[in-house]
Amino acid sequence: MLSVYLICVGKLKEKFYKDACAEYVKRLSAYCKLTVIEIPEAKLSKDPTLGEIAGALAKEGEAIRTRIPPGSRVAALCVEGRMRSSEEIPQMFPVPGRSPEKHMVFIIGGSYGLHPSIKAEANTQLSMSPMTFPHHLARVMLLEQIYRAFKISEGSSYHK
Numbered sequence: 001m002l003s004v005y006l007i008c009v010g011k012l013k014e015k016f017y018k019d020a021c022a023e024y025v026k027r028l029s030a031y032c033k034l035t036v037i038e039i040p041e042a043k044l045s046k047d048p049t050l051g052e053i054a055g056a057l058a059k060e061g062e063a064i065r066t067r068i069p070p071g072s073r074v075a076a077l078c079v080e081g082r083m084r085s086s087e088e089i090p091q092m093f094p095v096p097g098r099s100p101e102k103h104m105v106f107i108i109g110g111s112y113g114l115h116p117s118i119k120a121e122a123n124t125q126l127s128m129s130p131m132t133f134p135h136h137l138a139r140v141m142l143l144e145q146i147y148r149a150f151k152i153s154e155g156s157s158y159h160k
Helices: 015-028 050-065 116-121 135-154
Strands: 003-009 033-039 072-083 103-108 124-127
Touching: 003 050, 003 135, 015 033, 015 135, 033 050, 050 116, 072 116, 103 135
Parallel strands: 003 033, 003 103, 072 103, 072 124
Antiparallel strands: none
16 A cells, blocks of 8 residues: 655644545545644744745755655645646556655645755645645645545546
8 A cells, every 4th residue: 555645834723624634534544554744834933034934944844854754756735836637646656566666745835835955856846726825725635636646546436
């Protein structure tokens, strides 16, 4: 069974986000070993300077890097990434026994995104849309797309 990691900067606080994520985590348990890792968002002043933001992203980036298991295929979610259709998402996943990677890792940054080094080190940069979404909503959307990817792979009618 494929191991899928979702590394997120920031902790879910709102019940509606927690409930939606919990539903997809439950559904995904039949298809993969899912691990959701929350990295604390770096503390910033109310009106942070570019230097403070860069420092916070660097700190978050190091925390992310230490959580990526060896032998992983990594997708960093970022606005400059490539948009993909739902049908293309399953093609991103390593195939057990046929791919050198053993894990699929998705990374969602915090309010200010991801450190450039994390994006550069990722196998792929993925954009969900040119629109801006709260990063907590992006987590729900990504979990749904991961679930949809497994349903597409099995030929289910879930994906219409």
